Amino acid sequence: DPVAAFKEQAAIAAAALVQDGMAVGLGTGSTARFVVAELGRRVREEGLRIKAIPTSSVTEKQAREVGIPLTTFAETPALDIAIDGADEIEPRTLNLIKGLGGALLWEKIVASAASRFVIVADASKYVDHLGAHCPLPVEVIPFGWENAAHKLAALGAQATPRRQRDGSFFLTDEKNLILDCVFGPIINPDALSTALAETVGVVEHGLFLHMATQTITAGPEGLRVLEP
Ligand code: DER
Numbered sequence: 001d002p003v004a005a006f007k008e009q010a011a012i013a014a015a016a017l018v019q020d021g022m023a024v025g026l027g028t029g030s031t032a033r034f035v036v037a038e039l040g041r042r043v044r045e046e047g048l049r050i051k052a053i054p055t056s057s058v059t060e061k062q063a064r065e066v067g068i069p070l071t072t073f074a075e076t077p078a079l080d081i082a083i084d085g086a087d088e089i090e091p092r093t094l095n096l097i098k099g100l101g102g103a104l105l106w107e108k109i110v111a112s113a114a115s116r117f118v119i120v121a122d123a124s125k126y127v128d129h130l131g132a133h134c135p136l137p138v139e140v141i142p143f144g145w146e147n148a149a150h151k152l153a154a155l156g157a158q159a160t161p162r163r164q165r166d167g168s169f170f171l172t173d174e175k176n177l178i179l180d181c182v183f184g185p186i187i188n189p190d191a192l193s194t195a196l197a198e199t200v201g202v203v204e205h206g207l208f209l210h211m212a213t214q215t216i217t218a219g220p221e222g223l224r225v226l227e228p
Contacts, residue, residue: 006122007031007085009218012038013225014083014120020049023076025110026063027084028056028103031120035083040066051076055084055110056103057173073113082114086215087134087206088127089119094215094228095189097130099137099206102162102172108204108211116213123219129185130207136181137162137206138196142169145177148201155195157181176203 011034018024018039026036036059042048044067051071054060063070084107088097096119098104111117127133138159140148149159162170162178169177186192189207196205215226 003122003124004030006218007120008034009223010120010122010216011035013218013223014118014216015039015042017083017116017118018042018048018050018081022050022080023071023078024050024052025079025082025084025114026052026054026059026068027082028059028107029085029101031085031122032059032083033062035120036062036068037066040068043067043069053079053110055107056101077113079110079114081116081118082110083118083120084111086119086121086125086208088130088132089121089125089215089217090128090130091126091226093210094119094212094226095130095210096208096212097134097136097206098208099178100134102137102170102178104137104206105139105172105174105176105204108208111208111211117211119212119215121215121217123217123221123224125217129187130189131183131186136183136186138179138181139172139174139176139203139205140179140201141203142175142177144201145179148199149179151199151201152179152181155192155199157183174203
C-alpha cells in the first residue's frame with residue numbers, strides 16, 4: 001500500500017524530533033500508529049527516555065504494547081511535543097481539519113498542552129480550502145444533540161450523528177457524540193470556529209486553527225516539511 005508507505009515515512013521523520021527527557025503527546029489514526037510504533041522501537045532499542053500522554057484509549061493500548069512509558073496531566077501538565085495526523089491540511093496556514101478518527105477532543109487538549117504540535121500525513125491531505133474533501137467532525141453532549149444539530153444546520157452544515165457498524169451512536173472516549181458536518185469549502189474557518197465554540201452543546205470541533213507548528217508529509221515528490 002503506497003499510501004501507508006508514505007504515512008510511515010512521514011511518521012519516522014517526525015519521531016526523530018523526539019529527544020531524551022521529552023514529554024510527548026501521542027496522536028490517533030493510521031499515521032499516528034506509525035509514530036507510536038517508531039517511538040516504541042526507539043525506547044526499546046535505543047533506550048530513548050520519554051513519557052507520553054495518548055490522545056485516545058486506542059493509542060494508549062498501542063503505546064503500552066510497544067513499551068512507551070505513559071504519564072498523565074496530573075504528573076505532567078505541559079508537553080514538549082505532540083505528534084498527530086490530520087484529515088485535511090491547508091498548506092498556506094497549516095490550518096487543519098481533524099477528527100475522522102473520533103479523538104478530536106483529547107487530540108486538541110493534548111495539542112494545546114504541547115510547545116510543538118507536529119502533523120504527520122501523506123501528501124493527499126493537502127487542500128486549497130478546509131472542508132473540500134472531508135466533513136467537519138463536531139463533538140456534542142448527548143443531551144439535546146438534536147438541537148445542536150439544528151443549530152449547526154443554521155450555520156450551513158448537513159449534520160449527521162456518527163454511528164458504529166451496528167447502527168448505534170459512536171461514543172467518544174468522553175462518551176460524547178460526534179456530528180459529522182458537511183459544510184463544503186470553508187472560506188472563513190476562523191469565523192466558523194468561533195460560531196461553533198459559541199454553540200451551546202458543542203464540546204469541541206475539528207478545526208485546528210493556528211495550532212500546528214510544523215507539518216511533515218510524504219508523497220510521490222518525497223518528504224516535505226512545512227512551517228507556518
Ligand atoms: O482523527 C484524527 O484527527 C486523526 O488524526 C486521523 O483522522 C488522521 O487520519 P489518518 O492518519 O488515519 O489518515
